[in-house]
Amino acid sequence: MQVADTTRTTELGRRLVDLLDRKNAIDAIRTAEIGTIAADIARGVQSLDDAASSSELMRRACERIAELCPATRVVLSHVTGHRIVPVISYSTEFGSAPSLPAPFDVAPGSAEAHALATNGVTSRVTEPNELRKILGSNGFAIAPVAVDGEVAMLVHVDTPLDGPRGHALGVFTEVLGGCLERVGLESRREHQDLLVRQTARRWGSDIDFDTATSPDAAHTEHLDTAQHLLDPLTDRETEVVRLVLTGASNAAIAAELVITVDTVKSHVKRILRKLGVTNRSELIAKYRPTS
Known part of the structure; x- marks a missing residue:
């Protein structure tokens, strides 16, 4: 220009x-x-x-x-x-x-x-x-x-x-x-609390307490015992346990939790070791709440 x-x-x-x-x-x-x-x-x-x-x-x-x-x-x-x-x-x-x-x-x-x-x-x-x-x-x-x-x-x-x-x-x-992470966390908290209550009721119905023990004390003792069952488990493992106890397959668990089947298998192996059982059938027989 x-x-x-x-x-x-x-x-x-x-x-x-x-x-x-x-x-x-x-x-x-x-x-x-x-x-x-x-x-x-x-x-x-x-x-x-x-x-x-x-x-x-x-x-x-x-x-x-x-x-x-x-x-x-x-x-x-x-x-x-x-x-x-x-x-x-x-x-x-x-x-x-x-x-x-x-x-x-x-x-x-x-x-x-x-x-x-x-x-x-x-x-x-x-x-x-x-x-x-x-x-x-x-x-x-x-x-x-x-x-x-x-x-x-x-x-x-x-x-x-x-x-x-x-x-x-x-x-x-x-x-x-x-x-998805948030929904999973909320679901795991709810189901962990439910599993604690169901396990406490199951154990409470199977065990006779000393007549000198108050009902409130017995309930607290067994609620603590049920919580002790879950103490070794992570939140994710607790959610896997809940689904295993329903009889869900590894593929169904993976779809529900939005994780891979290999990840589910790894969780199940750690859960069996932590809870002292050898297979899924023993886990279900031992811990699934009865109606």
């Missing part, structure tokens, strides 16, 4: 103003989009906050993810070792949940493998064969959900995500993992 004549300088100045106006307009659009996404995240988080169970929490999460992305189809799956086990499918089109795809292994180099390795949102143009009927053929995105510091679930949506929407899904799944 310093060497241009007046006409050329005026033209360049107009072009510069036009570029600045376009930049400002783009910035304004991006700012508005980010504000909209932030509001969507806030609404989604609010809907998760009062979920009473992990199943209700996951159902609500699928609905909010469909709104946030936006996506037509969402599939939420458990991660069990190197295997993906779909547990919830959600669609805005059908009015009812579409059928779940079959479980499948994590293939080397797949989008699932990349999402698990990076613990971040992954988008691909081609769809995974196992989810073809659910996600369609327009591409997809995957986001991991970490619970207790371990990736326990994967979210599939039927649209590739880049930029703000991809980041928003990552933020939302972090919140979802925290909510």
